[in-house]
Amino acid sequence: MLSPRLRHPDLVIDFVEALVGQSGLDALTIRALTTASGFSNGAIYRTFGSRGGLIGRMWIRAESRFLELMKGLIAQAHNPFDAAVAAAETSLVYLQRYPKSAAVLFTVRREEALSLPMSIEIGDQLRALDDELVAIMSQLAKNLWKRNDAETVDLVAACILDLPKWVALRNMRLGTYLGSVYLRATIRAILEVGPPPLVPHHEVLPEEPAYRVLL
Incomplete structure (x- = not known):
């Protein structure tokens, strides 16, 4: 049976x-x-x-939670600058709200986790989540600087994914409040400098997977 x-x-x-x-x-x-x-x-x-199906479903839930939290924080911002800072703080809030999901996303390489055979349905859902994140970063870039070329979107990715991951991984030592203060100050400084000069006729989205926070 x-x-x-x-x-x-x-x-x-x-x-x-x-x-x-x-x-x-x-x-x-x-x-x-x-x-x-x-x-x-x-x-x-x-x-x-299968085991691959388990890992894929785990990743889908963790990424979905991350994106929903990020979209909610962005929606509360009053201007593009604050929206980018809010997006950057997602990792710290995520760590508090979903500590087990954060432990997976912030410490396990996405490529390694998703290297096992998975169903077409799971693969489609993962690609859809990646596309959604790219769209969020592209919109943040456009709202900030009226451009979404690869260099600009990469800068947004560094601000809302890479740096927050670094801070989140050290949050146990820094403490939530101090980690958040450091992160906001760093992100604001980067955003004030802005992206490199735009190369003419080079407005494209990054080709690499967006979830560098997971790599």
């Missing part, structure tokens, strides 16, 4: 995040997950299909 699908797959993903965030991807085996969660391996396979 086939094991039934799980009614609450998010509960399994919680355990997946805990295992991966604490001990890395190698720690995630179906046996370890079964032991930690109490769910049968048959039910896990029926729900997620």
Whole structure:
């Protein structure tokens, strides 16, 4: 008799995040997950299909949470400058709100996590999330400097992904308040300098994956 699908797959993903965030991807085996969660391996396979499916679903949830939080913070800003600073603070807020998801996104390389075979559906969802982030960064760049060439979008990515990740990873030592103060000061200084001069006829989006915060 086939094991039934799980009614609450998010509960399994919680355990997946805990295992991966604490001990890395190698720690995630179906046996370890079964032991930690109490769910049968048959039910896990029926729900997620494979270990790659588990990791893909974990990543989709973590990235979706990150983007929804970022969009909410941006929506509260009163001007483009504050919107970029708010986007940069997403990583710190995310760390507080979703510590297990943050441990995965900020410490595990996305390329490594998504190297396993996954379904077409999961791949499509991951690409859609990446496209959504590129669109957010492009819009921030346009609102700030009325341009969205590769260099400008890369600068936005550094401000809202790379630097916040660095601060978030050290947040335990710095403390939430001080880390946020350092981050805001750094981002504001970079935004005031702005992007490099625009090369004529070179308004394109970056070709590399946008989620450098995950690399």
